[in-house]
Amino acid sequence: MDFVDVQVAGEKKYAKQDDIPIQYGTAGFRTKGNRLKHVIYRMGVLAAIRSACKNGATIGVMITASHNPEEDNGVKLVDPMGEMLGPEWEKYATEIANVPDKELGSALQALVKALGVASLSKSRVAFARDTRPSSPALAEALEAGIKTAGAQCQNFGLLTTPQLHYIVRCINTNGEYGKPTEDGYFEKLTGAFIKLRNMRKTKKMKTLESYNACLYLDAANGVGGGKVPVLQAKLGELLKINLVNDGSGKLNHDCGADFVKVQQKPPAGVSLAPGQRWASFDGDADRIVYYFLGVTDKKFHLLDGDKIATLVAGYLKDLVQETGLSVNLGIVQTAYANGSSTSYITDTLKVPVACVPTGVKHLHHKAQEFDIGVYFEANGHGTALVSDSSYALLQKSVKDTKLIEKQREACDLLLCVIDLINQTVGDAISDMLLVEMILAGLDWDVEQWNKAYTDLPNRQLKVKVKDRSVIQTIDAERKASTPPGLQNAIDDLVAQYTRGRSFVRPSGTEDVVRVYAEADSPTAADKLAYEVAVLVYKMAGGVGEEPKAPE
Ligand code: 16G
Ligand code: MG
Numbered sequence: 001m002d003f004v005d006v007q008v009a010g011e012k013k014y015a016k017q018d019d020i021p022i023q024y025g026t027a028g029f030r031t032k033g034n035r036l037k038h039v040i041y042r043m044g045v046l047a048a049i050r051s052a053c054k055n056g057a058t059i060g061v062m063i064t065a066s067h068n069p070e071e072d073n074g075v076k077l078v079d080p081m082g083e084m085l086g087p088e089w090e091k092y093a094t095e096i097a098n099v100p101d102k103e104l105g106s107a108l109q110a111l112v113k114a115l116g117v118a119s120l121s122k123s124r125v126a127f128a129r130d131t132r133p134s135s136p137a138l139a140e141a142l143e144a145g146i147k148t149a150g151a152q153c154q155n156f157g158l159l160t161t162p163q164l165h166y167i168v169r170c171i172n173t174n175g176e177y178g179k180p181t182e183d184g185y186f187e188k189l190t191g192a193f194i195k196l197r198n199m200r201k202t203k204k205m206k207t208l209e210s211y212n213a214c215l216y217l218d219a220a221n222g223v224g225g226g227k228v229p230v231l232q233a234k235l236g237e238l239l240k241i242n243l244v245n246d247g248s249g250k251l252n253h254d255c256g257a258d259f260v261k262v263q264q265k266p267p268a269g270v271s272l273a274p275g276q277r278w279a280s281f282d283g284d285a286d287r288i289v290y291y292f293l294g295v296t297d298k299k300f301h302l303l304d305g306d307k308i309a310t311l312v313a314g315y316l317k318d319l320v321q322e323t324g325l326s327v328n329l330g331i332v333q334t335a336y337a338n339g340s341s342t343s344y345i346t347d348t349l350k351v352p353v354a355c356v357p358t359g360v361k362h363l364h365h366k367a368q369e370f371d372i373g374v375y376f377e378a379n380g381h382g383t384a385l386v387s388d389s390s391y392a393l394l395q396k397s398v399k400d401t402k403l404i405e406k407q408r409e410a411c412d413l414l415l416c417v418i419d420l421i422n423q424t425v426g427d428a429i430s431d432m433l434l435v436e437m438i439l440a441g442l443d444w445d446v447e448q449w450n451k452a453y454t455d456l457p458n459r460q461l462k463v464k465v466k467d468r469s470v471i472q473t474i475d476a477e478r479k480a481s482t483p484p485g486l487q488n489a490i491d492d493l494v495a496q497y498t499r500g501r502s503f504v505r506p507s508g509t510e511d512v513v514r515v516y517a518e519a520d521s522p523t524a525a526d527k528l529a530y531e532v533a534v535l536v537y538k539m540a541g542g543v544g545e546e547p548k549a550p551e
Helices: 004-012 037-053 087-098 101-115 135-148 161-172 182-202 223-238 256-263 305-323 339-349 360-367 388-397 405-420 428-442 446-450 486-494 522-539
Strands: 029-032 058-063 072-078 124-129 152-158 214-218 240-244 278-281 288-293 300-303 329-333 353-355 372-376 382-386 458-463 472-474 479-482 501-506 513-518
Touching (some): 037 072, 037 087, 037 135, 124 135, 152 161, 161 182, 161 428, 182 405, 214 428, 256 288, 288 305, 305 372, 305 428, 305 446, 329 339, 339 353, 405 428, 428 446, 479 486, 501 522, 513 522
Parallel strands (some): 124 152, 214 240
Antiparallel strands (some): 058 072, 288 300, 372 382, 458 513, 472 479, 501 513
């Protein structure tokens, strides 16, 4: 096997645009869209090699930059079961993306030799893209890479990130997980949603009379916007979605899940009537947050990833109990989880909770240690994973006449809930349907959901430093191990605040250090975040202006 054609096309049409190094980080490669053509061409070839290493299983490639500004773009690889690329391959991706044009062929040659790959003719790659202006040209570069490498390729056009993850898993399980098409995806999710709503009616569990089937949704002007009408057509009256930021405006501009979470306010230009249930997707629809304006206090309330995790875990815990089976359940969070949510999980839900570093791969991996693992980042990315053995146990128990009818019914219900949940990755559409189903089942409105616990006021800030790698963290990013003295100084500040907590970490997607702080009042949280930001600026080589004190 040689890479002569790959090398020639690479030098001619997909030559490096600059020599600035680029790294496969938490969410793949991400930078300005006009810097990515060569990177994505090369990732087409790498995906073909990955496929060969997985005995010809289909590898997915998604072109998106999620919640980043419209002019950015990015690319990430999807492994055969729909999970993120195995971390051990991130270094190969980084190496291949950065080699000089003249060495591309030889670098690929060396890689396949080291991996023991003899041919790429049986390799398969499936890909999709989001709605960014730069995405079509990048998709062409990707297709060229895959085809020039000699692999087969399937172009799924515009998809949300979780839809591509789902399709990859369907292909590689020969349809056992579902039909490998967008239509198959909607059929599976809406089929489960409709069945669950009807099951609850026939079993007289709740009348659902007071559930308000009207949801207001901000699609961040992203790829999710175009998918909602398809979903709506299948749901009919069961859920009426009023869509804003459907794709006609600028992507992620003053809208979307990231904006709402970080700014702690609604998307620009929308006015919430008190009590309305609102949700926001991010640009590639793998995150969702809910929010509302209080009926009595008229204040903005955010129902973020932590609130979704606790709602889902509480619901699943009750259902598991009803089955009477021995299935353990756990929740996985990151340091960004609000302190109140962690206390609620431990003290009220009494469910084990684990904390891992930021990034889906860490959460997903940890969640697999439970029979049912619910994982959510506070920013709204999350899902629930069910182990193969628990799934098999449920399937067996549904028909087990030794169990009482109520138990068999609970097993049936749980199996159906599992069908509603995207098992590959966090999915805004699937999470939305899950939340809506649970709220309907419990007969809850947003106020009731929000009452579970009260978030501690919190603030996030960014600090620009010369080299963010001078900050290293331990204890799932909750403590800084370098530079020396920084953590002690943070501890001293935190000790001055009631219910204070703060941590700092280098961002994996931006050239900044992130600061998080929470305390018992918004003013205290703002002040603590500011003071910690100043520490970072002074002790970790801040550049530009010193952080500004809160007003
Ligand atoms: C990426 C991660 C997300 C994480 C975020 C943190 C994936 C698919 N996405 O978007 O999970 O929360 O990065 O960004 O892993 P930061 O490192 O810039 O704070
Ligand atoms: Mg995203």
